[in-house]
Amino acid sequence: MLVYIVKRLLGAIPTLVLVTIAVFLFVHVLPGDPARLAAGPDADETTVTLVRHQLGLDLPLPEQFVRYVGRMLHGDLGLSLRTRRPVSREIAERFMPTFILTLTSMAWSVAFGLVVGIVSAVWRNRPPDTIGMTLAVSGISFPAFALGMVLMQVFSVQLGWLPAIGADSWKHYILPSITLGAGVAAVMARFTRASFIEVMKEDYVRTARAKGVSERLVVIRHTFRNALIPVVTMMGLQFGFLLGGSIVVESVFAWPGMGSLLVDSVNARDYPVIQGLILLFSFEFIVINIVVDVLYGLINPTIHYQ
Amino acid sequence: MSQTDAPTLTASAVPAGRVRTPSREFWRKFRKQKIAMMAGAFVLLLVLVAICAPWIVPFDPANYFDYDALNAGPSWTHWMGVDALGRDEFSRIVMGARLSLTAGFVSVALGAIGGTVMGLAAGYYEGWCDRIAMRLCDVLLAFPGILLAIGVVAVLGSSMANVIIAVAVFSVPAFARLVRASTLSLKHMTYIEAMRSIGASDWIILFRHILPGTISPIVVYGTMRIGTSIITAASLSFLGMGAQPPTPEWGAMLNDARSDMMIAPHVALFPALAIFLTVLAFNLLGDGLRDALDPKLDR
Numbered sequence: 184m185l186v187y188i189v190k191r192l193l194g195a196i197p198t199l200v201l202v203t204i205a206v207f208l209f210v211h212v213l214p215g216d217p218a219r220l221a222a223g224p225d226a227d228e229t230t231v232t233l234v235r236h237q238l239g240l241d242l243p244l245p246e247q248f249v250r251y252v253g254r255m256l257h258g259d260l261g262l263s264l265r266t267r268r269p270v271s272r273e274i275a276e277r278f279m280p281t282f283i284l285t286l287t288s289m290a291w292s293v294a295f296g297l298v299v300g301i302v303s304a305v306w307r308n309r310p311p312d313t314i315g316m317t318l319a320v321s322g323i324s325f326p327a328f329a330l331g332m333v334l335m336q337v338f339s340v341q342l343g344w345l346p347a348i349g350a351d352s353w354k355h356y357i358l359p360s361i362t363l364g365a366g367v368a369a370v371m372a373r374f375t376r377a378s379f380i381e382v383m384k385e386d387y388v389r390t391a392r393a394k395g396v397s398e399r400l401v402v403i404r405h406t407f408r409n410a411l412i413p414v415v416t417m418m419g420l421q422f423g424f425l426l427g428g429s430i431v432v433e434s435v436f437a438w439p440g441m442g443s444l445l446v447d448s449v450n451a452r453d454y455p456v457i458q459g460l461i462l463l464f465s466f467e468f469i470v471i472n473i474v475v476d477v478l479y480g481l482i483n484p485t486i487h488y489q
Numbered sequence: 490m491s492q493t494d495a496p497t498l499t500a501s502a503v504p505a506g507r508v509r510t511p512s513r514e515f516w517r518k519f520r521k522q523k524i525a526m527m528a529g530a531f532v533l534l535l536v537l538v539a540i541c542a543p544w545i546v547p548f549d550p551a552n553y554f555d556y557d558a559l560n561a562g563p564s565w566t567h568w569m570g571v572d573a574l575g576r577d578e579f580s581r582i583v584m585g586a587r588l589s590l591t592a593g594f595v596s597v598a599l600g601a602i603g604g605t606v607m608g609l610a611a612g613y614y615e616g617w618c619d620r621i622a623m624r625l626c627d628v629l630l631a632f633p634g635i636l637l638a639i640g641v642v643a644v645l646g647s648s649m650a651n652v653i654i655a656v657a658v659f660s661v662p663a664f665a666r667l668v669r670a671s672t673l674s675l676k677h678m679t680y681i682e683a684m685r686s687i688g689a690s691d692w693i694i695l696f697r698h699i700l701p702g703t704i705s706p707i708v709v710y711g712t713m714r715i716g717t718s719i720i721t722a723a724s725l726s727f728l729g730m731g732a733q734p735p736t737p738e739w740g741a742m743l744n745d746a747r748s749d750m751m752i753a754p755h756v757a758l759f760p761a762l763a764i765f766l767t768v769l770a771f772n773l774l775g776d777g778l779r780d781a782l783d784p785k786l787d788r
Contacts, residue, residue, distance in 0.1 A: 197624070198627060198628055201628045202628065205628075209640065209643075209644065212644055320769065320772055320773060320776070321765075321769065323716075323768075323772060324716065324765055324768040324769035324772050325765050325768075326720045326723055326724060326727075326740075326761075326764050326765070326768070327724070328723075328724060328727045328740070328743065329743060329757075329760075329761035329764060329765065332743065332747065332750065332757055332761070333761070335750075336750055336754060336757075340750070340751060423633045424633065426633050426636070427633030427634060427635040427636055428635070430635055430636070430639065430728075431635070431724045431727065431728065434727075434728055445639065446639075446728050446729075446730075449639055449642065449643045449730060450729060452643075454643075457640075457643055461636060461640055464633065464636050465636075468633060
């Protein structure tokens with residue numbers, strides 16, 4: 184098991200390196216001179232030259248890359264062009280709200296998606312299935328930003344039950360997590376249903392039924408664990424979707440997280456912050472994929488680690 | 490099979506309609522799914538509306554302003570009401586269909602073409618070509634799609650064309666994997682071996698004999714992908730990174746409607762409904778195509 188985890192971690196290194204190179208080159212493919220961008224629009228030629236030297240932009244590219252990685256490993260991602268504060272501090276302040284929002288969305292949407300998926304599979308082609316799958320296909324078709332606006336209009340503006348913007352108390356988390364999780368819940372429900380139907384056709388389920396095991400036990404003991412294996416993989420993929428979705432949802436609810444920081448930075452052309460955020464988002468996604476692979480091994484005893 | 494050894498049965502004795510060609514078989518199964526048929530009809534209607542949009546719209550979607558009816562609700566002159574600047578909502582929705590459908594179709598078509606060529610080459614030749622292609626796919630899939638799109642927009646600037654490029658780029662890996670998997674299983678079939686033994690070039694084998702076998706998963710995935718791409722494009726416009734005002738793009742329209750949500754919720758309602766119904770139609774159509782094309786599935 185340990186060998187497998189180590190192997191998986193080592194396997195992620197090429198991807199990490201490629202992502203880092205892509206993010207590093209990002210600033211260099213931008214139209215315009217990065218030194219001029221950093222110095223500001225009013226700077227004269229001497230200041231630009233000074234800034235270029237200060238940031239090491241006059242060095243050859245490979246050397247710049249080594250310096251970039253070196254600084255990155257020390258947690259130094261440069262200064263924000265907008266606020267002149269370290270990018271690492273800008274991001275650190277925004278990390279927790281996004282992280283908690285992603286987790287709460289994931290938790291409810293997985294639980295809800297599993298229940299709807301299982302119910303739909305057990306009562307296949309009957310009313311519960313029809314209702315569940317109608318909900319699910321609507322869920323994947325309704326854009327998150329529109330759902331967020333509708334929820335805000337109904338629950339904050341008209342009913343006044345929940346706060347619309349900000350992230351101060353647990354109440355603030357309700358609407359954004361519903362918005363962010365809806366799409367994932369829908370995908371999970373569809374996927375769980377398909378996986379359950381597949382497993383319920385297996386011979387061992389027929390055997391269990393033939394020897395008189397109650398339907399409830401068939402579902403819980405014989406189907407659940409086996410049907411869950413592909414569902415866990417799907418969950419990992421959906422995490423990436425949540426990270427991406429958080430960018431849009433945070434913008435709707437003025438959520439003080441990394442997503443709204445990214446949108447603001449793109450609009451303000453604050454490249455060091457964009458660079459840092461894209462790097463962090465990608466790393467997070469890669470780490471989640473590794474965790475999912477390990478989980479996959481834990482629940483699937485047929486996988487052997489050599 | 491029994492027809493072949495019955496001497497009295499000639500080809501003309503079998504009515505043309507009874508022969509089970511793949512396309513007839515598909516149509517027979519697809520026709521039974523009423524919801525998918527309706528979704529398909531709706532998609533056709535949307536395409537028609539998008540093509541004829543300039544002749545359908547009652548008012549100029551960008552340059553007509555009715556200053557006496559700002560934020561007015563639906564009426565006989567303005568079927569979907571008027572927005573905060575006095576523009577006719579219905580005209581803007583109709584013109585918006587053009588943009589959203591173009592974004593969906595073009596980005597998925599580009600992604601499908603790129604991914605198919607990549608998948609065919611990777612699956613057929615295997616070896617280092619395959620390894621590089623799949624590694625590239627892993628890296629592309631390691632980025633959440635919208636993040637990649639924002640990265641592209643940050644480099645190239647905010648515009649609908651750049652959004653389409655970005656969405657196309659992150660559609661490539663999924664198509665490449667799909668086509669690679671089909672190619673890997675198809676290339677060991679006897680008919681491919683036969684083609685190779687009579688000296689057909691790789692080019693002919695790949696595009697004339699393997700490609701048709703990979704078409705049905707491409708069509709099913711592509712249909713659903715159009716829905717996702719429309720949402721992504723609208724999301725980026727909503728964030729101000731795609732179509733710029735006053736372009737009547739559905740996502741951008743929703744963003745415009747945000748400030749007047751309290752007094753004129755209908756201005757937000759119609760673009761939201763338009764996106765929802767369009768994407769829903771593509772998803773339902775995709776589901777129906779999958780059920781009709783997948784021989785393993787029985788429902």
